[in-house]
Amino acid sequence: MKYGNPLKGVLGAFAAVVAATAIMLPSTAIAEDIVIGIFVPTTGALAPLGTDMLNGYELAAKGATVNGNAIRLVVEDSAAKADVGLRKAQKLVLEDKAKILVGGASSAVVLGINAQGARLNVPILSTNSQAVQTTGEQCSKYLFRTNPNDAMMAKANGILMEERPEYLQKKWFVVFHDFVWGQSNKAEFAKIPGINIVGEAGRPLGTADWSSAISQIQSSGADAIYMALAVGDDMPSFIGQVRSFGIDAFMLPPLGMPDSMLQAVGENAAGMTAGGLFASWMSEDKNPAMKKFVEDYVAAYGIVPGPQAIQAYAGMQLTIEALKQAASLDTDAIISALETTSVDSVIGKLQIRKEDHQGMVGTYMAEATMLPDAPHGAKIGWKVIKDIPWDAIKIDLADTGCKGL
Structure with a gap:
């Protein structure tokens, strides 16, 4: 009497189960954090302004996700100096793999980073640069501004x-x-x-x-x-x-x-x-969204939000919504989404004018x-x-x- 190899039969059955299981289980990609690079002055003469902005960014991004991926802010101190700001922007893009840079406080820093926009190849969004040049003579496909200019x-x-x-x-x-x-x-x-x-x-x-x-x-x-x-x-x-x-x-x-x-x-x-x-x-007495934001801000930081914190919060709201609307996380797709996305922000409807990337906001x-x-x-x-x-x-x-x- 001949006997077959029993181990061969067991392995064959096991393989069949694994194959069936593989067919039944959906294929899932490993979730990765989406990095937003923040450049603000946390030291120097403009540190109080940078701190207000950072508070607004952090509060708006708290718990935010894009297609199941968590938003992670990586913060660098620009010291309100153009050369320092550019170095920190390069670090955020090359080392931290930021998909977009958000910040400002100093127009000189924003314009310095924008001058290298093509090399950095990521969108740059400022919520506080006021110099006319930002969306004026030095406008570029990479640079966006959500605050009023001078x-x-x-x-x-x-x-x-x-x-x-x-x-x-x-x-x-x-x-x-x-x-x-x-x-x-x-x-x-x-x-x-x-x-x-x-x-x-x-x-x-x-x-x-x-x-x-x-x-x-x-x-x-x-x-x-x-x-x-x-x-x-x-x-x-x-x-x-x-x-x-x-x-x-x-x-x-x-x-x-x-x-x-x-x-x-x-x-x-x-x-x-x-x-x-x-x-x-x-x-806040006329704006429910502002009232909720103020309550959250005071609970988190122990003081009422200043104008820059409010603008930072609104700018981050637009940034996150644009990332959600983008066809992909490629630079061109994010730029396109920033140009076409509008959001009901804490300061009302916020949208970018496509032709110069100036935020269509009032004062x-x-x-x-x-x-x-x-x-x-x-x-x-x-x-x-x-x-x-x-x-x-x-x-x-x-x-x-x-x-x-």
Whole structure:
């Protein structure tokens, strides 16, 4: 009698089971985190601004996924220096494999990274670069901006002065940070029809002693000061020193300041008005999405969100939605999605103008107001006087300086 190999039969049956199982089980790809590279200043004069932005990004990305893949933020400190920012951007793309770069705070950093956009070959989205060049003369297929720019803010300040004509009658002194953004901002302010500028003083970022500039203000006979100062440690220092010299001139900041600083300046900031405010947490009484965001922000960070934190949150909302809508995670697909995606963000509908990659957003007319009841612990806040929509402040494509993407 011949007997077959019993082991052969067992192995054959086992193989058949494995094959059947393989057919029944769906094929699944290994999930990988989608990296978003964040470049903000966490040290240096603009660190308070960078911290606000980072808080907004982190809160918006918390728990977010794209097609089952987790979003992971990798953060690098740009120190608000163009050379440092570029090195960190290269690291985020080459080593951390970031699919998109998000951040800013300094227009010089954003423009420096954009100059190498083709080599980096990833989209770059800024929620705080204000220099007109960003979506103007230096526009590119890689660079996107979701916040209002200097020209839009100047239009908003023009609207402010139409509504409060007494401001237009004042003699203005412009104090500015002498670098890309400060020069851009003061140039746009000077374009406001009928504005009377009697003097100006430029100082480098990181200036601690403003006494020489204050002497120039006193000598000019100005009764109003426009502060084209980057929103960092310098601005509250300047305001405090101006008041300590006994100067009670009206002061107009281009967009306000982070609420962490506003609280520190306190009564010295009361009465300041802004036509180009990015956003205000005090709109929570009319905006349920803002109310929820403010509650979450205060719970996470113990302070109300400033304008830059709000813009950062909205920009990250758009970024994540675009990644979801993209046909793939290839650069061209993400760029295409950013150009066509709109999102109901914390500041309302947010969408990019495809032709120059400028965010189609408005600004807010607001006044720094003392808050006796201290909601969320805030003793002072930007009380919104009027919403200024995109259509009122947009710059026509022919006037942007962008020659095409």
